[in-house]
Amino acid sequence: MPILCPTVIPGAVETISVGIGHLAIATAPIQLRSLLGSCVGLVLHDRVAKLGGLAHVVLPLSRGEIDMPGKFADTAVSALLAEMERELGRPSRGRVVAKLVGGACMFPVSGGQDSHPGLNVGQQNHQALERILTSLQIPIVARDVGGTTGRRLTLDTATGLVTIKIPGGQDHEI
DSSP, rough: OOOOOOOOOOOOOOOOOOOOOOOEETOOOOOOOEEEEEEEEEEEEETTEEEEEEEEESSOOOOOSSSSSSHHHHHHHHHHHHHHHHHHSSTTTTTEEEEEEEOOOOOOOOTTTOOOGOOHEEEEEEEEHHHHHHHOOOOEEEEEEOOSOEEEEEEEEEOOOOEEOOOOSOOEEO
16 A cells, blocks of 8 residues: 655645644644634734644533643633743743634524523633633734634734635635
């Protein structure tokens, strides 16, 4: 059986896909990408170091589960910060900004999405991340959250720009 090797395209930017419940950090020129529905993409970026992080947050509370810190809002922020600080070799607070993407209501319930707010996990994920980032004094500089459709986000670690693609829609940046 032949060994398959990835095709390297000269001049192409390497992109790391961040799967459900995972997190990753990268420095420029590497991009980070994730597909989101009710999950929220937590983006942290240090503009000076050109270092970015992305966590694919699935649920608001870990309830003591520690295997996948990127999966939960209450563990993702601190885990992503710790990875960024480890990479930098120093604290990154004061230079890091956040962006939030996703949190769609993918599974509407009878009576509309607002009739059973406890079932809107996307909204719960978004609200949990907002509270945590505010408590840590990490500014949230942009949001693209809610709605009823999924999104693909791509973080450019060089600039901190997040490109968002909604199926059937146009790309836009935050």
